[in-house]
Amino acid sequence: xxxxxxxxxHKVTETGTPVTLRCHQTENHRxxxxxxxxxxxxxxxxxxxxxxxDTDKGEVSDGYSVSRSKTExxxxxxxxxxxxxxxxxxxAISSSTDTQYFGPGTRLTVL
Amino acid sequence: RKEVEQDPGPFNVPEGATVAFxxxxxNSASQSFFWYRQDCRKEPKLLMSVYSSxxxxxxxxxxxxxxxxxxxxxxxxxxxxxxxxYLCVVLDRGSTLGRLYFGRGTQLTxxx
Numbered sequence: 001x002x003x004x005x006x007x008x009x010h011k012v013t014e015t016g017t018p019v020t021l022r023c024h025q026t027e028n029h030r031x032x033x034x035x036x037x038x039x040x041x042x043x044x045x046x047x048x049x050x051x052x053x054d055t056d057k058g059e060v061s062d063g064y065s066v067s068r069s070k071t072e073x074x075x076x077x078x079x080x081x082x083x084x085x086x087x088x089x090x091x092a093i094s095s096s097t098d099t100q101y102f103g104p105g106t107r108l109t110v111l
Numbered sequence: 112r113k114e115v116e117q118d119p120g121p122f123n124v125p126e127g128a129t130v131a132f133x134x135x136x137x138n139s140a141s142q143s144f145f146w147y148r149q150d151c152r153k154e155p156k157l158l159m160s161v162y163s164s165x166x167x168x169x170x171x172x173x174x175x176x177x178x179x180x181x182x183x184x185x186x187x188x189x190x191x192x193x194x195x196x197y198l199c200v201v202l203d204r205g206s207t208l209g210r211l212y213f214g215r216g217t218q219l220t221x222x223x
Contacts, residue, residue: 042115042198042213043155058210090154098143098202100211102154 003027004103006091012109019078021106023091025071031094032074034058034066036087037105043090049074081110114138117199117214124221128189132217134182134199143202143209144175146184148195149216155198158184189221 003026013019023032031050035043035058045058047066055066063085065077078085091103117134124130136144144161159166161173161182172185182199199214 040215042113042215043211044213045210098209099145099157099160101157105154 004091004093004101006089006103006106008106009104010107012111013081014111015082016080019081019108019110021076021089021091021108023074023076023093023103025074025093027093027095027101028071029093029095030071031096031100032068033092033094033100034064034074034076035090035092036060036085037090038087046076046089081108083110086110113214114203114212115199115201115214118217120216121218121220124189124219126189126191126221126223128221129185129187130189130219131186132184132197132199132219134184134214136180136182136199136201136212138201138203139177139180141180141201141203144173144182145200145202145211146171146173146182147198147200147213149198150195155213158197186219189219191221191223194219194221 005024007022033048034046037043044060046064049055049068067075086109089106092100094100115136146158147155148158149155159168161175165174170187174183196216196218198216201212202209
């Protein structure tokens with residue numbers, strides 16, 4: 001399995017609080033991604049990174065920001081969490097623009 | 112219109128059965144195609160890539176029809192361990208990287 005970890009694995013928070021999710025990889029892959037998965041939807045891309053300090057928006061980026069200061073870490077921040085951001089968040093990595101490998105996921109509940 | 116549409120499922124089949132999943136995609140310029148498998152409350156894992164000539168990996172066969180924008184996955188001799196959700200995934204290459212588009216998934220349950 002690809003060396004990808006996510007932390008925390010589970011989090012419950014309240015509306016309006018900031019939340020940061022961390023994705024860490026040991027594969028030295030260039031590309032990293034954040035997705036969310038919700039019932040009735042396929043995985044949807046939030047943000048992605050194509051190198052250190054190089055990031056861009058995906059299809060559902062509103063309310064989220066990201067940072068990548070090191071190759072191995074990609075952080076996803078919810079500046080002010082809302083109930084609509086309750087979801088399962090997956091990080092993925094890729095060495096090319098092709099096959100992606102996923103981390104174990106973070107279950108976030110916003111009350 | 113969604114980028115990737117899959118059979119709604121769920122599929123419930125006995126061990127040993129053959130089952131097929133279908134998927135259509137909307138962007139004729141899509142360049143790469145995959146099937147991922149996702150177990151309950153786990154991350155998606157790559158099952159196999161799908162090539163224009165069709166490809167086989169053990170009991171699994173994937174087919175691609177570019178003209179019809181159609182992808183299929185055939186599972187022969189189903190095992191209990193095949194029970195999972197199967198995700199059809201399409202890659203569209205943009206200017207900076209390829210973007211994956213996921214179907215909603217088709218749930219398979221194999222019963223003894």
